[in-house]
Amino acid sequence: MTTAAEFFGDPEILDELVPLYCADVVATFLPTVMGMLVVRETTASTLEKQRIFRADLRYATLAVFRWMGDTSNMDRFLEPIMDEGIEAAQKRFPAVTAFLDGRFEHFLQEMTATFASMPEPG
Incomplete structure (x- = not known):
């Protein structure tokens, strides 16, 4: 069985994921770069x-990726970052809360029943 760590640690998978998701990372802090520029x-x-x-965006992107690759930063900040991410995901996706509460199978059964009872388009 493949774990998430094995999946994301696979260099071939990273080669595919990095181009897809680095743009999301840049998009997250782009408004800050823009705001600082407008003021300055x-x-x-x-x-x-x-x-x-x-x-500025190039410099900020490189700085963030360098920061993310620094082991000491990961050791200090990874757990709080993960906690924030999990909390944000729970607000957006009820399935995450169900999984963390140990009731994902029940949640999935409820969702399946809901979809099964929906009338087909017609």
Whole structure:
């Protein structure tokens, strides 16, 4: 049986996942980079702001990935980051809460029954 750790630790899987999800990482902190630029560069032309924006975003992206790869940061911050992520997922996906509460099979049965009782489009 393949565990999540084995799956995500597989270099071939990472080669496929990194291009898919790094854009999500960048998109998460892009508004911060943009906001800092707007406050800082009040007199720059639009073209100059675009150039600075790309440079700032590049620097910020590299800094975040370097930070994420630092083992000491992971040792200190991974558990709180995981806890926040789990909490956020629970708010969005009831199945996560059901899984963590040990009632996922019951939850799945309820969902299956709900879908089975829905009228077919017609």
